[in-house]
Structure formats: C-alpha cells, structure tokens
Amino acid sequence: MDKTLEAILWKMMRTLFKAHPWHGVSIGEHAPIQVTAYIEIVPTDAIKYELDKTTGHLKVDRPQKYSNHCPTLYGLIPQTYCGTRIGAFCAERTGRTAMAGDGDPLDICVLTEKPIHHSDILVQAIPIGGLRMIDGNEADDKIIAVLRNDEVYGEWRDISECPKNLVERLRHYFLTYKEIPGATERRTEITHIYDAAEAQHIIQLSREDYLESYGEFETLLNRALAGGEAMVRHA
Numbered sequence: 001m002d003k004t005l006e007a008i009l010w011k012m013m014r015t016l017f018k019a020h021p022w023h024g025v026s027i028g029e030h031a032p033i034q035v036t037a038y039i040e041i042v043p044t045d046a047i048k049y050e051l052d053k054t055t056g057h058l059k060v061d062r063p064q065k066y067s068n069h070c071p072t073l074y075g076l077i078p079q080t081y082c083g084t085r086i087g088a089f090c091a092e093r094t095g096r097t098a099m100a101g102d103g104d105p106l107d108i109c110v111l112t113e114k115p116i117h118h119s120d121i122l123v124q125a126i127p128i129g130g131l132r133m134i135d136g137n138e139a140d141d142k143i144i145a146v147l148r149n150d151e152v153y154g155e156w157r158d159i160s161e162c163p164k165n166l167v168e169r170l171r172h173y174f175l176t177y178k179e180i181p182g183a184t185e186r187r188t189e190i191t192h193i194y195d196a197a198e199a200q201h202i203i204q205l206s207r208e209d210y211l212e213s214y215g216e217f218e219t220l221l222n223r224a225l226a227g228g229e230a231m232v233r234h235a
Contacts, residue, residue: 019056021038021056021076021078021122022056023056023079025079027079027207031203032201034126035127036123036125037073037076039073039119042073043072043115045119046063046069047061048177051075068177071170072144073109073110073116073123074108076107076108079207079210080210081103081214082140082141082209085101086101086206087138094192100139101138101139105206108143109170110145110146111145111162112146113151114150123148125145125146125147126145126148126154126156127145128144128156128159128199129143129194129196130159130193130199130202132193133188135178135188157196159196171193
C-alpha cells in the first residue's frame with residue numbers, strides 16, 4: 001500500500017472509531033502524578049457497570065445487592081494491569097505468600113464536588129492514596145484520587161487531607177459490595193490505607209505489568225499512529 005494512503009487511513013481510523021478505553025487511551029503524560037481515568041460507575045448508579053475487556057463497551061455486571069451506592073466516581077486507569085508485580089508488592093506489604101494481581105486494570109475512585117451522572121467518560125485525576133484490598137487471594141487495589149481542578153477537592157494531594165468518614169464510606173462500600181445477602185463470611189478485606197507516594201508506586205507497578213503483558217501491541221500501535229501522522233503532515 002502507498003505510504004501516504006496508509007497514513008491517511010490511519011488518521012481516518014482514529015477519527016471514525018472509538019478507542020478501546022483500556023488499551024487505546026493513554027494513561028496520561030504526567031502519570032503517575034496525574035492520570036487519565038475511565039469512569040464505569042457514578043454515585044447514582046444502582047447497577048454495577050464494568051468495561052467489557054474484549055469489546056471495549058460498557059456492560060452490566062450485576063445489580064447492586066444492597067442499597068448502598070459507590071460514594072465516588074469509579075472506574076479504571078487505562079494501560080495498567082494488576083499482574084505479578086502488583087501481587088508481589090501486596091504480599092510484601094501484608095506479609096502474605098502466593099499473592100497474585102486480579103488480572104484487571106487498576107481500579108480508581110475519583111472524588112469530585114460536582115454531580116456527574118453519566119459514566120463511559122474520561123477524566124483527569126490526581127491520586128492521593130488508596131485502599132489495599134484483597135479479594136480471595138488476589139490484590140485488588142483501589143486508588144483514591146481527586147478530580148483535577150475540582151473546586152472542593154482539587155487541591156488535595158494526600159489522603160491525610162481527606163475526612164476520615166469519607167474514607168470509611170469507601171471502605172464500607174468495598175467491604176460489602178460483593179457480599180451475598182445472608183452470607184456469614186466476608187469475601188473481601190482491606191488491610192491498609194496508604195498515601196499518595198505509595199499510590200503512585202502502585203500505579204507505576206501496574207504500568208510495568210501492563211507493558212509486560214501488552215507492550216508489544218501498544219508499541220506497534222503507537223509507532224504506526226505516530227508514523228502515519230508524520231506522513232500526513234509531510235504529504
């Protein structure tokens with residue numbers, strides 16, 4: 001195929017087709033200090049939505065089992081993956097053995113004062129800490145962040161600035177959102193609440209896990225897109 005035509009086709013594909021929220025959206029040039037977050041759930045949702053990792057569409061996972069709703073925007077950080085590094089770090093911090101990452105993108109909760117009622121959107125978020133959650137024998141960290149430029153929360157840079165009752169609401173939600181009514185055993189546990197520095201480290205580890213699992217795909221795609229745009233500019 002003619003190189004100029006190939007470049008034009010690449011540009012058209014970027015214009016005509018929606019990027020996959022996990023693989024096709026950048027984590028952000030300032031990561032891990034500031035990251036892109038793809039929002040799957042908003043506080044008014046009584047249904048748990050999640051990204052279908054194969055198609056990139058938002059799907060219904062399940063109705064919420066109880067009346068409590070997630071108190072923040074909730075979603076994932078693109079181009080992250082909870083694999084061996086995330087599992088090993090969780091094991092190191094908890095003193096446990098044989099821990100694994102949960103095999104999903106890294107989860108993120110985004111605090112904002114403004115009511116946002118629509119999911120399937122991208123926002124810019126500043127991580128301030130996180131919850132070390134274990135689901136079964138898998139690390140399932142929840143990064144806590146603030147919406148960039150938010151009027152109320154936007155200046156926070158560490159979870160120590162967050163009211164304890166707000167953190168407790170998040171803890172309660174994640175400790176109960178997978179429970180089956182009537183169950184006597186809790187499936188999830190939260191072992192630590194950690195600060196911004198540790199949250200940034202976990203984001204970096206998840207980024208390394210992602211590159212190990214999907215790096216070839218990402219490198220080839222970015223190289224092709226960058227080369228196509230360059231050829232269009234010089235055509």
